[in-house]
Every structure is written in structure tokens, then in C-alpha cells.
Amino acid sequence: xxxxxxxPASAGRQTxxxxxxxxxxxxxxxxxxxxxxxxxxxxxxxxxLTTLGIIIGVAAVIVMLxxxxxxxxEIEDQISGLGANLIMVTPFRSFGGVRGAGRGFGGGGxxxxxxxxxxxxxxxxxxLDNIAGVSLEQxxxxxxxxxxSTLTGVSIVGVTADFLEVRDYEIGQGRFFxxxxxxxxxxxxVLGAGIAEDLFDGNPIGQQVRIGSSRFTVIGVMAxxxxxxxxxxxxxxxxxxxxxxxxxxxxxFGGDRVRMILVKAESGDVMDGVMEQITSLLAGRRQxxxxxxxxxxxxxxxxxDARASTTAAFRSLLAWVAAVSLVVGGIGIMNIMxxxxxxxxxxxxxxxxxxxxxxxxxxxxxxxxxxxxxVGGLAGLFIGVAGSVVFGALGGMxxxxxxxxxxxxxxxxxxxxxxxxxxxxTQAARLDPIEALxxx
Numbered sequence: 001x002x003x004x005x006x007x008p009a010s011a012g013r014q015t016x017x018x019x020x021x022x023x024x025x026x027x028x029x030x031x032x033x034x035x036x037x038x039x040x041x042x043x044x045x046x047x048x049l050t051t052l053g054i055i056i057g058v059a060a061v062i063v064m065l066x067x068x069x070x071x072x073x074e075i076e077d078q079i080s081g082l083g084a085n086l087i088m089v090t091p092f093r094s095f096g097g098v099r100g101a102g103r104g105f106g107g108g109g110x111x112x113x114x115x116x117x118x119x120x121x122x123x124x125x126x127x128l129d130n131i132a133g134v135s136l137e138q139x140x141x142x143x144x145x146x147x148x149s150t151l152t153g154v155s156i157v158g159v160t161a162d163f164l165e166v167r168d169y170e171i172g173q174g175r176f177f178x179x180x181x182x183x184x185x186x187x188x189x190v191l192g193a194g195i196a197e198d199l200f201d202g203n204p205i206g207q208q209v210r211i212g213s214s215r216f217t218v219i220g221v222m223a224x225x226x227x228x229x230x231x232x233x234x235x236x237x238x239x240x241x242x243x244x245x246x247x248x249x250x251x252x253f254g255g256d257r258v259r260m261i262l263v264k265a266e267s268g269d270v271m272d273g274v275m276e277q278i279t280s281l282l283a284g285r286r287q288x289x290x291x292x293x294x295x296x297x298x299x300x301x302x303x304x305d306a307r308a309s310t311t312a313a314f315r316s317l318l319a320w321v322a323a324v325s326l327v328v329g330g331i332g333i334m335n336i337m338x339x340x341x342x343x344x345x346x347x348x349x350x351x352x353x354x355x356x357x358x359x360x361x362x363x364x365x366x367x368x369x370x371x372x373x374x375v376g377g378l379a380g381l382f383i384g385v386a387g388s389v390v391f392g393a394l395g396g397m398x399x400x401x402x403x404x405x406x407x408x409x410x411x412x413x414x415x416x417x418x419x420x421x422x423x424x425x426t427q428a429a430r431l432d433p434i435e436a437l438x439x440x
Contacts, residue, residue, distance in 0.1 A: 037371060050336045051376030053329020054413050057322050058380025059387055061409040062401075064318035066388035070398035071311045085132075085268055086166065089124075089261040089278055091115050091295045116295075118245060118256040123285060124263065125162070128277055130270040133162030135262045138241055140248040146199040146209035146218075154195065155236045156211055158244025166264040174205045174220030182240035189216040193224040194234030211237065214247050271299060326412060329376065330420035337369050337424035341431075348431050362429035369421020370414060377413025381406055 041047070118136075125134035138158040144151045161179040164171065173196075177188050189209060196204045196218075204218045216239060225233035245256045263278065265271045275297045283290035341348070348361055385401060392399035 046336065047372060047375075050332050051329070051372050051379065053325055053327075053332050054373050054376030054416060055329075055380040055383060057325030057327075057329055057416075058377050058409040058413050059384035060318060060322035060325055061412065062381065062384025062405045063387045063391060063399075064315060064322055065402040065405040066384075066399040067318065067391070067397055068311060068315040069400040069402050070392065071314070073400055074398045085265040085271060087263040087265060087271065087275055087278065087297060087299055089116070089263065089282070089295060089297050090259075092293075115257040115259065116261055118241065118258060120282065120285065121160070121241075121258060121261055124261060124278065124281060125160075127281055128263065128274060130266045130274055132264040132266050133165040134264075135160045135163040135166040136241060136258050136260065137163075137262065138244050138258060140244060142212040142248070144195070144199070144209055144211050144237065146207060147201070147204070149199050151195070151198060154211075156244070156248065157236050157238050158241035158248075159238055160241055162264075163238065166262050169225065170223040172221045172223035173203070174218070176220055176238075177240055182242050185242045185246055186240065187214060187216045187243060188219045188240065190220040190222060190238040191218055192222050192232075192234040192236045192238075194232065195237055196221045209237075211239070212248065275299075326416050330373075330416040333369050333372050333417060334420040334424055336372075337365060337421055338427065340368070341365065341424050341428045344428075345431060348428055352431070358429035361431075362425045365425035365428045366418070366421050369425065370417035373413045373417025373421075374410075377410045380413065381410060384409065 116136075121134060121136050125131075128134065136159065140156045140158075141153050142156050144154045144156075161177060161182055163169070164176050171190070172193060174190070176190055177186070181188055189211065191199070191204060191209075199209065200207060204221060207218045209216050209218060222234070222236075222238070227233070263274065265274045278297050279290055279293055282295060283293050286294070288294060351361060352358075384405075388399045388401050391397070
């Protein structure tokens with residue numbers, strides 16, 4: 001790169017085209033940086049192509065950690081939205097074969113009951129100890145009219161009176177319905193904050209809304225909760241579960257079938273005992289072996305563990321992609337530096353003949369490799385940050401930028417430059433000046 005720009009002057013010095021001199025008997029670090037940067041910039045296109053692997057690797061590290069952090073934050077939001085000390089009881093599906101057992105997630109055997117009944121929900125609420133409440137969520141989708149407005153495809157959720165306690169939700173206006181209203185199948189409704197705002201300009205309490213073909217009286221409005229996961233809690237309407245079973249039984253399972261039973265333990269210390277009670281009571285009621293139930297009992301931690309394993313697998317995959325990209329980038333740097341050493345053999349010999357020490361030559365070529373890595377790392381930082389933002393805005397996954405990933409990725413790019421640049425730099429330093437000057 002420099003062989004055409006250097007001509008001999010006095011011993012121990014080299015003269016560049018701009019007339020400046022560099023002392024080659026003991027080049028300072030500043031001089032080494034200048035010469036290395038000049039070598040990098042002499043062939044900009046080749047330098048850019050060499051850094052592509054580093055750019056991709058650094059950007060992948062930043063995006064990988066942003067996606068991982070976003071997934072973990074999403075899980076935490078979803079779990080916190082479920083409520084504290086929550087136990088979920090779900091039926092197994094009849095796929096045939098071996099039944100699930102204990103607290104697992106397996107499938108039931110042939111003929112296994114694939115749903116719960118509303119009576120089983122009431123049975124648990126009356127017989128479980130150390131609980132704060134038992135509820136369910138039975139959903140249907142209906143058109144809703146009220147306040148002169150019509151909303152289509154609104155999620156109508158049938159629950160019991162314990163729902164607020166079980167899910168740790170709060171009422172913003174009015175009140176929630178009672179168990180007696182639920183038992184009497186009274187048509188009362190509690191609106192999500194968003195639904196109340198869409199339908200009514202003022203206070204909706206006491207107003208009438210038409211859900212499907214039935215009229216309901218609004219008795220309350222939920223406090224604002226926002227979106228948790230894929231669920232817009234402010235876009236739901238809560239009505240007594242008994243009303244859903246009677247008037248909207250054609251939706252979902254039909255009749256009084258229940259997809260899931262929600263039980264809230266009084267504290268985290270008694271959750272294991274409550275889970276054992278649930279298994280024993282339901283198994284006894286269904287007259288099945290408690291060691292081989294056709295239902296599963298799980299907690300938020302089970303969901304966290306299941307999703308965390310998926311997130312960890314995805315994070316590992318991205319980590320390997322990032323690592324391979326950095327290694328490929330490093331190999332590209334080493335390859336180009338070896339080619340550069342071959343191309344600049346006469347220049348190296350001339351520098352040594354003018355007084356440059358082997359360590360000066362080694363330092364120059366090592367700095368060139370590190371500079372290529374650092375430039376690629378810096379570009380990768382910008383692309384990684386921008387990619388994280390764009391991926392979070394346009395992609396289907398939440399991303400959260402991890403500040404620690406920036407120095408981590410940049411440091412990795414520097415390490416790659418040093419590791420893969422050392423060998424070519426050492427080869428350059430070992431050249432015999434006489435043999436190098438003879439090279440055509």
C-alpha cells in the first residue's frame with residue numbers, strides 16, 4: 001500500500017509524498033497509528049468488505065441481547081398480569097396413549113375428560129383451604145351496542161365474584177358483581193376502561209349495553225390495565241359466568257364447560273399444599289387415581305420455566321450466529337492482512353533497511369488489523385442499535401436494548417482484531433530485509 005509513496009531519504013528516516021518524515025529507529029505509538037490508518041484507507045473498498053463479518057457479528061450480539069431481554073420482560077409482564085400466588089388447573093386432551101401424571105403437562109388417556117364443569121369450580125371454592133378465591137374465565141366474542149355506538153368483535157369474559165381477588169385487578173368506577181348476582185344469572189356488566197371510553201362520553205354506571213341480543217346494566221368500570229402480552233385488558237367486558245353459560249353457551253365449548261380454573265392461594269408458602277388439595281379433591285370427585293389425573297395443576301413459575309427454556313434456546317442460537325459471524329470476520333481480516341504482507345514485502349524490507357525494528361513492523365500491521373475490527377465494531381454498534389429498534393417496532397417480538405451489550409460487542413470486535421491480526425503481523429516482522437528488498 002505504501003510502496004509507491006515512500007522513497008529513501010537519510011538513514012533512519014523515511015520521506016512521504018507530503019514531505020513529512022517518520023523516525024523509523026523507534027516509531028512512536030502515534031506514528032504507528034498514523035501509518036496503520038494510512039494503510040487501511042489506501043484501499044477503502046477492500047477494507048469495507050473485510051469488516052462486513054465484524055459488522056454483522058457485533059450487530060447480531062446487540063440484537064440478540066435486545067430480543068432476549070424483551071422476551072424476558074414480556075414473560076414478566078404476562079406473569080404479573082395473571083396475579084400473585086395463582087394456580088391454574090387445566091384439563092388434559094384426549095390424544096390416546098398414556099395419561100399425564102402429577103403436575104405435568106401431558107395428555108390424557110382415551111376417554112379422559114377434556115373440560116371442567118362449572119359445578120367443579122363451585123366444588124373447589126367450597127372445599128379448598130388456605131385460598132383467597134376461585135374463579136374462571138369463559139370467553140365469547142360478541143358485538144356490543146351502547147351510548148349510540150357499536151363495537152364489533154368485543155371479548156366478553158364470564159367470571160365469578162372472586163375474579164378481582166384472584167387476578168389482583170381493581171375497579172375504577174362503580175362495583176363488581178356479587179356471587180348472588182352470578183347465581184341469579186343477572187344481566188350486569190363491568191366494562192374495561194377502553195370499552196367504557198369508546199361507548200360512553202360520561203359516567204357509564206347505570207347505562208344499558210346490548211351484548212349480542214341481550215341487554216345488560218353497567219354496574220362498574222375496571223381500572224386501566226393496558227395490554228398484557230397479546231391481551232388488551234381494557235378492551236374486555238366482564239359478566240357473570242352463569243350468564244355466559246346460559247345465553248352464550250353456543251360459543252366455545254357450550255353448556256357449562258370450563259377451559260381453565262383459577263385458584264389463588266393465600267400465600268406462596270401454602271401453594272404446594274393447595275395444589276395437592278386440588279389434585280386430591282378433583283381426582284376423588286372424578287373417581288380417578290390421584291397419581292394419574294386427567295388434568296394438570298401448574299403455577300406461574302411453570303409458565304416462566306417453560307417460556308424461559310424457549311427463550312434460552314433462541315438466545316443460544318443467536319449467540320452462535322453472532323460468534324460465527326465474528327470468527328468469519330476475523331478470518332477475513334487475517335486473510336487480507338496476509339495478502340497485504342505479501343503485497344508490501346518490498347515496503348517492509350525498505351522500512352527495516354531504514355531502521356525500523358521488527359516490533360515496529362509488527363505493531364503497524366497489528367494496528368491495521370485492530371483498526372479494521374474497531375471500525376467494523378463501531379459500524380456494528382449503530383446497526384445493532386437501529387436494528388433492535390426497528391425489529392421491535394416492525395417485528396412480532398418485543399425488544400429492549402441492553403446497555404451492557406454495547407461495550408461487550410465492541411470489546412469482542414477489538415479482541416477479534418488482536419487475535420486474528422497477530423499472526424500476519426508476526427509474519428511481517430519476521431521478514432528478512434535483504435530477502436524482502438529482492439522481492440519483485
